[in-house]
Amino acid sequence: MPLTELINLRQLLHQTPEIAGEESATAEKILAFFANLKPDQTIQNIGGTGLAFIFKGKNPGKRILFRAELDALPIQEKGDPSYKSQTAGKAHLCGHDGHMTIICGLGEKLAAQRPVSGEVVLLFQPAEETGEGARRVLDDPKFQQIKPDYAFALHNLPGFPLRQVVVRQGTFAAGSTGLTISLTGKTSHAAHPDAGINPAQAIAQLIQTLPKLTEKLSTFALVTVIHAEIGSLAFGTSAGKGSLSLTIRAFDQDDLENLIKMITEEVKRIATTEKLGCKFSFVESFAVSKNDPGAAAIAEGVLKEKNLQVIEKPEPFRWSEDFGLFSQSCPSYLFGLGSGENCPQLHEPTYDFPDELIVTGVKIFEGIARKVNG
Template identity: 85%
Template structure:
């Protein structure tokens, strides 16, 4: 397929976005695209709406996996491309439409020339934005059929020169989780607060103390207070319930888990001292994205051979990527592809994936395939 047809395919995906867990029509489009490529094996309904296409070599060897994301964001697009989202309050404002198209382009290359050895798996993952999809994929028994020796993925990066490759040894992006701490005491009349148990003092203490727990860790970590709620707007009532929501992030997976444990223990202590019941609810949990040295050597060797502009970033990114869970389970490599210094940032309502990156992404991934699988 000429690059112009891949661009049209990307723009069609852009017009019809589906958010996390709802990607059935997107999956159908991908399935139809691959029907003419005759992969050796197709797995449907993988971890929900996920898909995997397997291209086999003539002899045994390494199994390499390349991942793209199916889901869009629940945001209204305010940019005005000709192919603007036709679905209100949903749009591909993270570039997953472009990432899918790159993996489709890689599929075309594999259809023309199968790998010499092993297997190449092209994976389309649901629910990346919510941090759920990778877990759904890994927990699906069907995943054992395609469990890889190496996994690779890319993400476009606004703010970096177009086509520049952004790499990093070790941690590429932070792990993170959302946490809501719910406190329950006893409601009373505002004239007699002593007759009740108000969580206000405990929440004030938590806001003061929890962000400082990162001082006890050896590498970067951050606790951000994002929401607090106490009682209701009833001036005659002393609150009996409250909650505090945080985003917790770290560059090291072990330290992320230690930090979460410190936060929950501190919350339990403060709640107990104030005679409050305490419950925890975790959402949008992302593992640290850690680049494997051997996978990095393979990918960065290809980038050097292709004479690409490569930037090695001194610090990991503070945002999180659901690919991190793959990197915690097998040797993996995640890299960035510059989307232009003037490109709107990811998740901004005017963002749009630059179609010029499709060819670059396909070329890098095909280079990795030929290096690993021949």
Template identity: 70%
Template sequence: MNSLIQLRHTLHKHPEIAGEESQTAQRILDFFKPLNPDETIEGLGGTGLAFIFKGKNPGKRLLFRCELDALPIEEKGNPSYQSTVSGKAHLCGHDGHMAIICGLGEKLAQVRPESGEVVLLFQPAEETGEGAQAILNDSRFEEVRPDYAFALHNLPGFPLHQVVLRKGTFAAGSTGMRLHFTGKTSHSAHPDAGINPAQALAQLMHQLPQLPKEIPGFSLLTLIHAELGSLAFGTSAGKGSLSMTLRAYDQKDLDLLIEKAQALAKKIASEERLKLEVEFVEKFAVSHNDQELYEVVKVAAEQLRLNAVEKAEPFNWSEDFGLFSQHCPSFLFGLGSGENCPQLHEPTYDFPDELIDTGVKVFEEIVKK
């Protein structure tokens, strides 16, 4: 078994979720030590790592990014290298993405780029939408600020090794939004003596999912959780909350949807005499692909005789890499992980080992370009 597959299996056995990736980072660090990168930056944006390989001549700085974190989900598949951590598993393929970037590191250690620099970035906390922002906020990001940034994601449901491309939006932007309502608790025999958020929640649960109809481009509002009072039959509730995910293909549409949702919540809270607090979690920017880089990746796929397809519509899910596309020309593309591969985040999902070599070759071809 080659060293990259072995590395992936080790990473798969020892998953760490967002913000806890210190052992994973150490394993990556140990892998890179014999490769002698020109510079190593540790603890970037938390547990992040950057390895810099410098070319023979001055030129552009390219960044290739992968993710360190696993998911807080119990693995139900049964590989020989099954997760040893209860309730945590690599069910999104970040173990495979790391192995691919490690493979690119091996290639760069053998042959430095002709010109410029290549930065291999291992980013923490992708799943919570916090990692990219933490990297960008780190003062040492200036040492690796790229001219161009690239990333890939494996895609179940697409033929194995197929390269999936898009110009413009590749994946939607999204944000989690929580509405917290405070009224006044009373005896359930005298609900009129209190202020119960039930009516506000009922109205919002009906009206909020209709808001995307008022947005020009594609958008979606999905209710995910509601809470009202507590299970005390003698009590009329005085508190309630409603949680939702808002997403759109265009950042302006997403901002407009957020604005409309907040305005509706404020209006109904005011009518129902409730205090309202709004909280945002898991923010993901729209992943926007640069037009010129599209040609670079397409040619790379063609040179390797890989089947490259253009996806008609963006993906509805979000990727933390989107934030990099607000700071430099960026490109996120997909690699098919098989038509019968379980979907991402499913308990039986497992990254296909045969994709590691394909990913390394595509990235290597991009470096040459």
């Protein structure tokens, strides 16, 4: 298929975004594209709306997996491309439309020339943005049919020169989780706050102390207060309940888990002192994305052979990627592809994936597939 067809596909996906957990029409478009490529096996509804296409070699060998994401964001697009999102309040503002197209381009290459050995799996994962999709895919019994020896993924990166490849040894992107702490006391008249149990003092203490817990860790970690709520806007009432929401992130998985433990212990301590009930609710949990040295050697060997411009980033990225969970299940490698120094940042309402990256992404992924599977 000529490049113009892949660009048309990318722009069609951009026009018709679906958010996490709702990606059935997107999956249908991908399924229709692969119908012409005749993969050896197709797995549908993996982890929800997910899809996997398997291209098999004649000889035994390694099974490698390439992953793209199906979901868009619940944000209104403010840019004005000719293929602007046709769905109010939803848009591909992270480039998943481009990532899918790159994997579709890789599918074309594998259909034209099957791998010599082993298997190449092209996975389209749902619900990346909420940190739920990878877990659902890995927990799906169907995943055992495609459990890989290596997994690879890329993410486009605004702020880096167009087509520059951004690599890192070890941690590529932070792990993170959202946490809401709910505190329950006792409502009373505002004239008699002593007759109730108001969580205001506890929440004020937690806002002060929780972000400082990162000082006990030796590597980067961050606790960001994102929301706080106490009682309701009733001037005659002393609040009897409140909540505090945080985002917790770290570059090391053990540090992330230790930090979560320290936070919950500190909350329980303060809640007990203040005679409050407390509950914890975790959302949008992402594992640390850690690059395996063996997978890195394969990918970075290909980057060298293709004479691509490569930069090694000194620090991991502070944002999180759902691909991190794959790195806990098999040797994995995540790298970045520069989408231009002046490209709007990811999740900004004017962001749009640069179509110039499609060829580069396909070239790298095909190089990896050929290196491992021939």
